[in-house]
Amino acid sequence: MGIIRASRLIYDYIRRDEDDHVEEVSRAIDGLDLDIKAGDFVAILGHNGSGKSTFAKQINGILLPTEGTVWISGMKTTDESHIWDIRKTAGMVFQNPDNQIIGNIVEEDVGFGPENLGVPTDEIWQRVDESLEAVGMTAYRMKSPNKLSGGQKQRVAIAGVMAMRPQCIILDEPTAMLDPNGRREVIRTVHELNQKEGITVLLITHYMEEVIEADRVIVMDDGRLVMDGTPREIFSRVKELKSYRLDVPQVTELAYELKQAGVDLPEGILTIEELTEHLLPIFRKANAL
Amino acid sequence: MSIRAEHINYLYGEGTAFEQYALKDVSFEIEDGQFIGLIGHTGSGKSTLIQHLNGLLRASSGKIYYNGEDIDQEGYDKKALRSHVGLVFQYPEHQLFEVDVFSDVCFGPKNQGLSNEVTEQRAREALIQVGLDERLWTQSPFELSGGQKRRVAIAGVLAMQPEVLILDEPTAGLDPRGRDEILDEISALHEEKGMTIILVSHSMEDIARYADRILVMSHGEKLFDAPPKEVFRHYQELERIGLAAPQITYVVRSLKEKGIALEDDITTVEEAKTAILRLLRKADGRA
Amino acid sequence: MIREITLGQYYPVDSVLHRMDPRTKLFGTMVFIVSLFLANSLAAYGVATVFLVLVIRLSKVPFSFMIRGLRAILFLLLISVSFNLFLTPGTEVFRIGFLRMTWEGLRLAGFMALRLIYLVIGSSVMTLTTTPNELTDGLEKSMGFLNRVGVPVHEVSMMMSIALRFIPILVEETDKIMKAQMARGADFESGNLIQKAKSMVPLLVPLFISAFRRATDLAMAMEARCYHGGEGRTKMKPLCYHRRDTMGYLVYAGYLLAIVLLRHFS
Numbered sequence: 048m049g050i051i052r053a054s055r056l057i058y059d060y061i062r063r064d065e066d067d068h069v070e071e072v073s074r075a076i077d078g079l080d081l082d083i084k085a086g087d088f089v090a091i092l093g094h095n096g097s098g099k100s101t102f103a104k105q106i107n108g109i110l111l112p113t114e115g116t117v118w119i120s121g122m123k124t125t126d127e128s129h130i131w132d133i134r135k136t137a138g139m140v141f142q143n144p145d146n147q148i149i150g151n152i153v154e155e156d157v158g159f160g161p162e163n164l165g166v167p168t169d170e171i172w173q174r175v176d177e178s179l180e181a182v183g184m185t186a187y188r189m190k191s192p193n194k195l196s197g198g199q200k201q202r203v204a205i206a207g208v209m210a211m212r213p214q215c216i217i218l219d220e221p222t223a224m225l226d227p228n229g230r231r232e233v234i235r236t237v238h239e240l241n242q243k244e245g246i247t248v249l250l251i252t253h254y255m256e257e258v259i260e261a262d263r264v265i266v267m268d269d270g271r272l273v274m275d276g277t278p279r280e281i282f283s284r285v286k287e288l289k290s291y292r293l294d295v296p297q298v299t300e301l302a303y304e305l306k307q308a309g310v311d312l313p314e315g316i317l318t319i320e321e322l323t324e325h326l327l328p329i330f331r332k333a334n335a336l
Numbered sequence: 337m338s339i340r341a342e343h344i345n346y347l348y349g350e351g352t353a354f355e356q357y358a359l360k361d362v363s364f365e366i367e368d369g370q371f372i373g374l375i376g377h378t379g380s381g382k383s384t385l386i387q388h389l390n391g392l393l394r395a396s397s398g399k400i401y402y403n404g405e406d407i408d409q410e411g412y413d414k415k416a417l418r419s420h421v422g423l424v425f426q427y428p429e430h431q432l433f434e435v436d437v438f439s440d441v442c443f444g445p446k447n448q449g450l451s452n453e454v455t456e457q458r459a460r461e462a463l464i465q466v467g468l469d470e471r472l473w474t475q476s477p478f479e480l481s482g483g484q485k486r487r488v489a490i491a492g493v494l495a496m497q498p499e500v501l502i503l504d505e506p507t508a509g510l511d512p513r514g515r516d517e518i519l520d521e522i523s524a525l526h527e528e529k530g531m532t533i534i535l536v537s538h539s540m541e542d543i544a545r546y547a548d549r550i551l552v553m554s555h556g557e558k559l560f561d562a563p564p565k566e567v568f569r570h571y572q573e574l575e576r577i578g579l580a581a582p583q584i585t586y587v588v589r590s591l592k593e594k595g596i597a598l599e600d601d602i603t604t605v606e607e608a609k610t611a612i613l614r615l616l617r618k619a620d621g622r623a
Numbered sequence: 624m625i626r627e628i629t630l631g632q633y634y635p636v637d638s639v640l641h642r643m644d645p646r647t648k649l650f651g652t653m654v655f656i657v658s659l660f661l662a663n664s665l666a667a668y669g670v671a672t673v674f675l676v677l678v679i680r681l682s683k684v685p686f687s688f689m690i691r692g693l694r695a696i697l698f699l700l701l702i703s704v705s706f707n708l709f710l711t712p713g714t715e716v717f718r719i720g721f722l723r724m725t726w727e728g729l730r731l732a733g734f735m736a737l738r739l740i741y742l743v744i745g746s747s748v749m750t751l752t753t754t755p756n757e758l759t760d761g762l763e764k765s766m767g768f769l770n771r772v773g774v775p776v777h778e779v780s781m782m783m784s785i786a787l788r789f790i791p792i793l794v795e796e797t798d799k800i801m802k803a804q805m806a807r808g809a810d811f812e813s814g815n816l817i818q819k820a821k822s823m824v825p826l827l828v829p830l831f832i833s834a835f836r837r838a839t840d841l842a843m844a845m846e847a848r849c850y851h852g853g854e855g856r857t858k859m860k861p862l863c864y865h866r867r868d869t870m871g872y873l874v875y876a877g878y879l880l881a882i883v884l885l886r887h888f889s
Contacts, residue, residue, distance in 0.1 A: 094511035095482055107847055131849050139847040146840035149848075151756050151788050158859035163849040171859045193791050196378065207848060223509045226378045226538050228578050253511040256583075294512030297541060297583040297605050304609045310616065319583070323590045326612070335619035336595050392802050415808055423806040429836075430796070431803040433828035443825065447808030478832060492807055 048121065050215055050247050051083040051106060051137070056115035058101055058270075075101040077270035078115070085214065088241045088248045090258035092281075093267035094292035099251045102267070103219040106249070107137045120214065135164060138208030142220040144200035145192075153195075153203050154179065154188040160211040171210075178209040181244065182236050198229025202236055209240070215247035216240065222254060230254065255282075256296050259317050266291060283315030298322055339389055339421070339500065339532075340365045344398035346384055346556075358384045359395070360556040368499070371526050372534045373547030373564070377578035381556040382536055386502045389534075390421040419448050422498030426505045428489035432477040437488050438463070440477050444496040455495075462495035463488075466521055483514035487521075494525075500532040501525065507542065515539075519546060540582045544568065544603040552579070565601035584608050632691070632747070633754050638683040639867055640752045645761025647868040648749045654875045655745045658882045659738045667885040668737055674878050675741060675748075684751045692743045700739055707732035759784045764862050777853030785841070793834060800829045 058076040061069055075098045083089055093099040104110040105117050108124040119137050122129040138160075141147045150156030157178050161171045179185045182202040192200055201221050208216055218237065222230040234257050240246045250257065258264050264281040266274035268291045274281055281288070285295050285303040295303070302316035302325075311329060316322050330336050346359035359381050366372060376382040387393040388400060391407050391414040400407050407417055425431065434440035441459040450458070463473060466487040472480065477488050486506060493501065503522065507515040523546055525531045537543050543550060543564065550567045552560040554577040560567045568574070571581035571589075581603070588602045588611075597615065602608050640648070655674070662668050679689055693700075713727030753761070763780035770776050801811060804825045811822055 094513060104843075109843055109847060131851070134847055134849050139844075141840065141844055141847075143837075143840055145792055146837045147844035149785065149788070149841070149845060151754075151784060155756070155859060159845075159850070160848040162856055162859055163851065165855045165857050168857060168859065168861055171857065175859065192788070211848065227580070228377060255512070289513075292511055292513035294516075298587050301584065301587060301605050301608050301612075304605065305612060308609070308613055310613075319587050319590050322587060323594060326591060326596070327594055330596055330616070330619075333616050333619040335615050336597075387802065390806060392805060415810065418806055418808055425799065425803040425806070427799075429833060430800045430829055431807065431825075433804075433825045443804075443809075444807040447810070496808065 048118070049082045050085040050120055051081070051249065052118045053079050053081045053102075053105070054116050054118075055080060056102075056105065056117060057113050058098075058105065058110060059113045060101075075270050076105070079267075079270070079272055081265070081272060083215075083247065083249065085247050086241075086245050087262045088238065088260070089250070089263045089265060090261040090278075091249065091251045091265045091267060092253060092255070092258060092293055093251075094253060097267045097291070098270035099267045100219050101270075103139065103217050103249070103251050106217050107134045107139050109139075131164070135211050136214050138211055138213035138216050140201065140204050140208055140216060140218040140221050142223050144197050144204060144224065147204050148192045148200060148207075151191060152188075153184065153190050153192060156192060156203060157188075157206045157210050160207055164211065174210045174212070175206075178206040181209055181240060182206045196229060197225040198232035201225065201229070201233045205233075205236060205240070209244075209246075213246065215249065217249045217251070219251050220253070221250075222252065222257065230257070253293065255294055259296070266293070278317060279315035281315075282317060338365055338367050338401075338403065340401040340404075341388070342399045342401070344385075344388060344395045344400065346381075346388065346393065347396045350396060357556045359388070362398075362553075362556075362558050364551065364558065364561055366500075366532060366534070368532055369526075369530050370532055371523075371546055371548050372532075373543035373550045374534055374536045374553065375538070375540070375543060375550060375579060376553030380553040380577075382553045383504060384556075385553065386423060386504060386534065386536060389500075389502060390418045390423050392418075392423070415447075419444070419496040420498055421500045421502065422493040422496055423502045424490050424493045424504065424506060426508055428477075428485040431489055431492060432485060435476060436474050437468070437477050437480070438473045440488060441491045441495050444492055448496060458495045458497060459491070462491040465494055465525065466491045467517075483510050483518065486510065486514075486518060490518075490521075498531075500534065502534040502536070504536045505538065506535070507537070507539070515542070522546070540568070540580060541584075544582045544584075552577075564603050568603050569600060632688070632750050634684045634688055634751045636683045638681060638752065640678065640682040640748070642865075642867065643752075643871060644862055644864055644868045645753050645757040646765045646862060647864070647871045648753055649758075649761050649765060651871060651875055652746055652749045654879055656742060658879055659741055659745075661882050661886050662738075663734075663886055667882050668734070670878070670881050670885065671741060675744060678748055679744075682748055682752050684748075688751060689744050689747050692747045693740060696739060696743055700736060703739065704732045704736050707735050755787045756784060759787070760860070760862055777856075781853075789834075789837065792837075793830070796833055797826070797830055800826055 056076050056079040060073045060075055062071040064070045091099045105112060108130050111125055117124045119133045122133050124133055148156050149159050154175050157175045158171050161174050179188055182205050184202050184206055187195060187199065192203060222233050237248055237250060238260060241248045259278050261278055264276060264278050265272060273291060282295050282299045288295060298319050299316055302312050302322050306312045312325050342363050344359050344362040348356045348358050374382050384393060388395055394408060402417060432440055438459055441462055442455050445455040445458045468484060468487045472484060477485060506518055519542055522533060526533045535547065547564055550564050551558060552567060568581040568585050571585055574580055584605055585603055588598050588608055592598050598611050602611055658671060662671055708724050708728045709722045711725050711728035711731050713725035716724045716726060759780045763776055766776050809822060809825055
């Protein structure tokens, strides 16, 4: 069993009127089965409203299942006695960089988690130092969060989670409000944590270029898991992706279009180098060079 | 009919120790009916610039002319200017406030002093233009999805029937399909109504697809002002200021380096596909 | 830029006073305020002046920053001085029409002015040398005893520190909302009072909604980082007294003693 596991998970948002009568029920997650291996970098794709953010909130018990079960490192999220262990194990980074930073100074914000866990002062400092170093924000430790760029704020938020020494990090659209540079900054940081510290990463996004280097890509639609595979497998199914309101990077799209037009290319080309490498022999054969 | 900016400077914190140029000697002219892409990294001055064009900010020095008239002259009607030059800010959450979608869209025309009848007529037209399902018109704007909110915000400005529409990152945070839908609607306004569009975006792919001219801002200065193909040829300079060309430009460059004779100015997937197929077919024909 | 707004008026230099425990400074400010009300002679004010000048020198904050706060109370100062000058009965100095200025009034007005000015400068010394965060921490720790009577001291100080973080963000957001509505022809300036109040609706509704959203987001983020109130919580920067604080308390004691003695023997 992996570090994160969901079994026949169902979640309903229930809207009630003033008298507590159920007014509307909308199913955000509809029978999700998922098992995530420790140490993996997993990307969850899906359009807005596909249920991917709702799922993220299930993982550390911010939302609890309507039906079914979620386990984190073998702990059930519905087991109240483990709630803090679960949140410590599965740290979470949210979309809006401003609304998750609590401290007025970068280093104090990073220390917030350990403070809550009752970690002794000396060790808090040690953890803060290490976490800031890991996300490359040591130089900004005395700054006010209000003076940082969006990408830097998200790195502070990641450091804040790292200071709790989690086994996995869930990032719920961490780049949706950032510019391209901030986006790259955050994704690079997360990959480093995954590779150097062996942290399991669950990245929720709808930017396709962010998932190319993931170990595994999961596509959600209507609260269900609809695609699951390596980036190459997923990106070879361009038409299917588009039917889920998603897209592919331009290079993948070009390769797909050329293949459709009869050019003999393999499926699921992800990088410029790959496309060049495969196109060259074709041009040579056709004497088009 | 045009917007003309002449040597615009804008200083933050004038006269203090924190004095800083947000815009530095920026000049350009935007003719009627153009589709302009405005790009630049965060803090390059592009947001400051667009707020000058409808008179929300006043230049420290330099002049802006709308249809030949200096907008900073004594007695110029800035409120009227704002209905000619419509500006949609990035976050719809910053402008939605009414109890239902329809009333919210009525806010602009009502401020113009139009009669109820005309106001409602315009709100209806605007909502149809942005393709918002009529069933949603009576709903609270706060209960809509991100893409729907964005549409209502755009309709709120369209209802004033501007001649120029400026949009600050209208696709931020939307999923790929939502992005395409919004951009297609904006493009339709340009094609069908002949509206002048200024689109601020971080996505070079989007800009390459829609704009017929690109303004590049960097550190408060105008760096490039040319058609997309020409601007993206300077991809190295764009990279130096924290931007890039569309990915397809790099694909084409990589193929060219290996000796495939593609044109230099390919900026969209469609163009690349056509060019590659043409080369292959030509070779086939020879053989 | 609006982003530059800082709350409080912290002046960042390194001095003994800056390094002092916020509790020591809070207590010192209280001692000083009490002393101003005990002082009733020229000699006592002399001692207070020496104390204040010494503290200002120790703080390394330029004097001009110290007196900035006075601008806010200038009007209050003028009114109370003139009331005291002309409405105190006693030996007449001169009179203009029905206004009589007395020697007693002069003395009272002088002390009153000094008291107000010293009060403002005295508290400025604290806010200039203490960051809002330290101040919150200091308040939390020194008001800890209120916990026993059911005052949620930790929660209140957490709220204060969150407010400190979000006020600049909301100020900036207000500016953005105003511009977005002005772009739709909103007018926040002209019109009578009722029209003006009405024109605030398009500004306030988005602002409140955004503030609520931020609050919900933040609560969720805090919970995700295992926040569960003050219980069992440790501190990254716990307050602890150093030698300079002991020195501080000794100086306060000596100062207060001098003021009390002067009051008794004059």
